[in-house]
Every structure is written in structure tokens, then in C-alpha cells.
Amino acid sequence: MKIDSGLSTENDFHDLDTLTQRSRDLEISGFDGMLIAEMAHDPFLPFMIAANETTRLEMRTSIAVALSRNPMIMANLGHDLNAYSKGRFTLGLGSQIKPHIEKRFGMPWHGPAKQMREFVLALHAIWDNWYEGKPLSFSGEYYTHSLMTPMFTPTNSQYGRPKIAVAAVGPLMTQVASEVADGIILHAFNTEKYIRETLMPNIDKGLAKSQRSRSDFEVSFPMFVVCAEDEESFEQNKRAAKQQIAFYGSTPAYKNVLDCHGWGDLQPELNKLSKDGKWVEMANLISDEILDVIAVVGEPIQVAEKIRSRYGDIVNRTTLNQAHAPTFLCKQFEIIRG
Numbered sequence: 001m002k003i004d005s006g007l008s009t010e011n012d013f014h015d016l017d018t019l020t021q022r023s024r025d026l027e028i029s030g031f032d033g034m035l036i037a038e039m040a041h042d043p044f045l046p047f048m049i050a051a052n053e054t055t056r057l058e059m060r061t062s063i064a065v066a067l068s069r070n071p072m073i074m075a076n077l078g079h080d081l082n083a084y085s086k087g088r089f090t091l092g093l094g095s096q097i098k099p100h101i102e103k104r105f106g107m108p109w110h111g112p113a114k115q116m117r118e119f120v121l122a123l124h125a126i127w128d129n130w131y132e133g134k135p136l137s138f139s140g141e142y143y144t145h146s147l148m149t150p151m152f153t154p155t156n157s158q159y160g161r162p163k164i165a166v167a168a169v170g171p172l173m174t175q176v177a178s179e180v181a182d183g184i185i186l187h188a189f190n191t192e193k194y195i196r197e198t199l200m201p202n203i204d205k206g207l208a209k210s211q212r213s214r215s216d217f218e219v220s221f222p223m224f225v226v227c228a229e230d231e232e233s234f235e236q237n238k239r240a241a242k243q244q245i246a247f248y249g250s251t252p253a254y255k256n257v258l259d260c261h262g263w264g265d266l267q268p269e270l271n272k273l274s275k276d277g278k279w280v281e282m283a284n285l286i287s288d289e290i291l292d293v294i295a296v297v298g299e300p301i302q303v304a305e306k307i308r309s310r311y312g313d314i315v316n317r318t319t320l321n322q323a324h325a326p327t328f329l330c331k332q333f334e335i336i337r338g
Helices: 016-029 045-053 071-084 098-104 112-132 171-180 192-209 231-249 252-260 266-275 279-284 288-294 300-311 333-337
Strands: 002-006 033-036 058-061 089-094 163-168 183-186 218-221 224-226 295-297 317-319
Touching: 002 016, 002 058, 002 333, 016 045, 033 045, 045 058, 045 071, 071 089, 071 112, 089 112, 089 183, 112 163, 112 171, 163 171, 163 218, 171 183, 171 192, 183 192, 192 252, 192 300, 224 231, 231 252, 231 266, 231 279, 231 288, 231 295, 252 266, 266 279, 288 295, 295 300, 300 333
Parallel strands: 002 033, 002 317, 033 058, 058 089, 089 163, 163 183, 183 218, 218 317, 224 295
Antiparallel strands: none
């Protein structure tokens, strides 16, 4: 199992020196990959610095918003970063939700699963042209790409196409990811039981459509982790995790995870409290039992052993962010990797 971390705080983006040091620190600490999510800043630009400052660290957007762009723009971004990093870049894509696509980005919304599937297929068609010399002739319901001249074709193609990973929550997007992408990014609000019983069968359905097996596909799971060196910090991390779990649990899209464990009645309770602005009360509804199932909780060696025993046979990479993966947990990386 590979272990990623990333730029997780606003301060990480403030200046070039910080970005440079953060990239170096992640590689020195033994992380396999560096993640950047598209939040308040562009998710692509920092990788130019990281590519120059590291030699083995993989670079992954987790995620960049696909549907706010078009496939040609994303194909260029993916190609350039993979070329500059000498084959270390993975284009992690997410759909976002309708209000953000339409009202924040001013782009059309056609339904996430169908549009994402076509978006990724269009990327493949563009890269087939660039890397294999196939004619560019993609005509879909939402995207059309039929013009490519030598002037606009990248020539630094020795590192090939970047990998694509698609973020998925529901069964339809899970099947899309496993049909057309190289990997899937699971949501943190998941459990071992739900992944095994619901998500993995849908991954198998998508892989069957593309005539591939699980060995051809990468599953990434940025799980909740509660771990600390002292009791006070542990309780703070525990409280923060319960708060975040309560927030996700209030959303109808994640009710299926709660239903899987017989906790479905909790979702409308959390939803009501969220609408009333009762954030502290929401966290109080997340019991230690629920926390232990959704998150990996314990001392460093316990956390490492739990990650390996729960997910070692189904998850190819996980994410341990700076908040819960300082030096003391990095010492347990070999246990997690197995």
C-alpha cells in the first residue's frame, strides 16, 4: 500500500519557499505521493515546483474539477505535468456538484456520471492522437474533438500519458471510474464493510466492461485517522474527526454508508442539526463506536496495523495528511505497506 500526503493548509500555498520545503519534506519523510486538492488555489501550478525539487515523489491532483474545464485543456495540463515530472503525475478528477459547476464556474451540467465518462473517454482520444498517432475523431453528446495539427501536438512524449483517477461516491460513478480510468479515489466517509460489500462489486462491474481485472486498477482511500503522541492532542484529533464525520453524515449522499451499519436514522438527525447551526451537538451524536468503524483510531503502531488488516487486500494507496502523520507515524510506514 502506498502512502500519500499533501498540501493541506492555506499556509502551504502562501509562497514559493513554503511549497519548495513542503515538497522536499514529503519525499524525505518517505511518502510515496503528494496530493493537491482544488480548493482556494489552482491544483496544478504547485506541482511544477514539486517536480523540480523531488526525484521519486508521485504527484496527484485529488481532486481537480473536471467539469469546470474541457478535455483538451485538461489533456494539456496532464501531459505537461507528467512530462515535467518524468512520468510521476496522476490526473485525479472529480465532478463537483451542480451548484458549483453552474454558479461558481459558469459551466453546463449534464449529470455527473455520464458527463465524467465522456470527459475521460475524450481525454483518451486526445492522448491516443498525441502518443500513438491515431486520428483525432471524438464525437460525444457533450464534447467533440476533431482537429489537431502538428503545431498543437506536444512532442515531448517520452514519458507517455499520465494516469487518470476518478473520485466516486455512488455506484454509478464507481462503475464509470473502473470502466474508463486507471484508478478510483474513494471518499473518506467510508467503512471497510461498505467498501467490501457495495463499492468493490461496482468496481468489478466497471472493470468487466473494460475487460480488466483489479490488478489493472488502483484504489485510493484517504481514510480518517485519529492518532497522537499525547492524550490532549489525541482528544483534540478525536473531536475534530467526529465533527467532520458528523458533517458528512448530515448529507443525504452518504446515508448509504450509515445504512450499511444500521445507523441510517442518524442522517436526518444530523441534517436537522446542521440546518439549525448546531455543530457541537452534531459531533456529540457520533459515538466512539461509530468513530472506530469509520476512522482508524489508536496509537501509531495500532493505527498502522489496523490500516493494513482492514484494507491491505483492497486498497492500493491511502492518505495520511500532516495533521495526523507527523514523524512518529511515519515510522510505521513499513507496517502499512506490508
